[in-house]
Amino acid sequence: MYELYLEKPGDLKAKEIATATALEDNEIKIKVIYGGICGSDLRVFKGSLPYANYPCRPGHEVLGTVVEAGKNSPYKAGDKVASFPNTYCGECEFCRQGKTNICESKKSFGVTVNGLFAQEVVIDSEFVVPVPADLADERAILVEPFAVNVHGLKRANITQGTSVAVIGCGTEGLLSIALLNHMGADVTVLDINPAKMERAKEFSKNIKTLHPADVKNQLFEVVVEAAGAKASVEQAFQIVKPGGAVISLGITGDEVSYPAIRITRSEVTIYGTIIYTKKDFTDAMALLQDPTFNVAPVLSKIVPFSRYQEAFDDALSGNFAKIVLDFRGE
Numbered sequence: 001m002y003e004l005y006l007e008k009p010g011d012l013k014a015k016e017i018a019t020a021t022a023l024e025d026n027e028i029k030i031k032v033i034y035g036g037i038c039g040s041d042l043r044v045f046k047g048s049l050p051y052a053n054y055p056c057r058p059g060h061e062v063l064g065t066v067v068e069a070g071k072n073s074p075y076k077a078g079d080k081v082a083s084f085p086n087t088y089c090g091e092c093e094f095c096r097q098g099k100t101n102i103c104e105s106k107k108s109f110g111v112t113v114n115g116l117f118a119q120e121v122v123i124d125s126e127f128v129v130p131v132p133a134d135l136a137d138e139r140a141i142l143v144e145p146f147a148v149n150v151h152g153l154k155r156a157n158i159t160q161g162t163s164v165a166v167i168g169c170g171t172e173g174l175l176s177i178a179l180l181n182h183m184g185a186d187v188t189v190l191d192i193n194p195a196k197m198e199r200a201k202e203f204s205k206n207i208k209t210l211h212p213a214d215v216k217n218q219l220f221e222v223v224v225e226a227a228g229a230k231a232s233v234e235q236a237f238q239i240v241k242p243g244g245a246v247i248s249l250g251i252t253g254d255e256v257s258y259p260a261i262r263i264t265r266s267e268v269t270i271y272g273t274i275i276y277t278k279k280d281f282t283d284a285m286a287l288l289q290d291p292t293f294n295v296a297p298v299l300s301k302i303v304p305f306s307r308y309q310e311a312f313d314d315a316l317s318g319n320f321a322k323i324v325l326d327f328r329g330e
């Protein structure tokens with residue numbers, strides 16, 4: 001069987017490796033169906049994540065079928081599962097409060113520890129979630145990046161008609177837009193790339209687009225910052241209404257400045273949001289099962305894993321939303 005493998009940044013290869021034989025009691029072996037390429041895989045590929053470890057097998061978003069299960073795992077052969085890409089210790093102060101997403105000893109598959117882009121993977125069954133048998137693979141593979149948004153949007157009070165600006169229409173922004181559209185929010189999207197904003201309109205003709213340079217006096221009750229750039233974070237603080245909230249989802253290492261007096265005087269709330277808990281995964285899965293939930297514009301294409309180079313190049317081009325590798329076949 002084959003795995004994708006990064007000896008060092010920029011040097012991605014498909015490597016033939018032996019299939020694992022002995023499983024620990026809590027482990028399962030999964031035959032991988034799909035693997036979604038994520039922004040963090042691209043950063044590990046480029047070498048721009050300072051805490052990534054090499055050599056490394058990339059990937060953390062996989063969907064697969066259990067082929068073998070250790071005796072203490074709750075799964076059996078034939079079950080479909082999706083990976084839960086970040087481990088947690090279960091014992092620290094935060095894990096004990098159920099906040100496994102901010103665990104002090106969190107490890108990330110494909111970044112700090114070996115990832116999941118292989119035809120077969122062995123994984124602790126704690127770090128997968130069951131996938132309903134009737135859920136299409138093409139929807140189930142979106143559960144991880146979608147759970148990020150399910151977690152993030154829960155933090156503010158968003159109901160039908162709430163005016164929400166989403167800054168950044170990459171995969172994460174689009175998944176926020178999908179959920180906001182489903183919730184009946186009044187959505188305006190901003191992106192420096194007009195083609196990205198056009199994709200957002202595929203969810204609904206009611207979605208408004210606004211180039212970041214064309215913002216005049218518009219203010220929004222909630223602003224979802226999903227671009228992760230200094231300029232977009234600063235803009236988020238400028239376009240939030242008094243009494244409103246900024247959901248800070250994008251990640252940047254840059255220092256940003258914000259109008260402290262306005263945040264204080266206007267009682268603006270800033271919500272940091274990082275990944276998800278198992279509950280968010282379950283909630284995301286339930287939404288993906290709802291046939292009225294439109295998520296189709298997020299999936300750009302599915303490519304056989306042997307064409308990994310093309311898939312990574314396309315993902316790096318910024319011209320696509322989610323690109324998925326198909327790990328079945330030769």
Ligand SMILES: NC(=O)c1ccc[n+]([C@@H]2O[C@H](COP(=O)([O-])OP(=O)(O)OC[C@H]3O[C@@H](n4cnc5c(N)ncnc54)[C@H](O)[C@@H]3O)[C@@H](O)[C@H]2O)c1
Nearest residue numbers: 039168169170171172191192227228229232250251274275
């Ligand atoms: N908080 C979390 O748990 C979490 C999880 C996953 C990803 N992220 C972060 O979310 C962000 C988005 O991820 P993604 O995979 O969608 O990235 P992406 O690169 O696919 O999308 C970013 C989008 O922002 C746009 N953009 C860039 N600068 C902008 C600006 N100044 N104004 C408006 N738009 C701008 C780009 O054109 C692009 O469409 C990243 O910063 C990523 O690290 C956070």
Ligand SMILES: [Zn+2]
Nearest residue numbers: 038061144145
């Ligand atoms: Zn991801």
Ligand SMILES: [Zn+2]
Nearest residue numbers: 089092095103
């Ligand atoms: Zn912990």
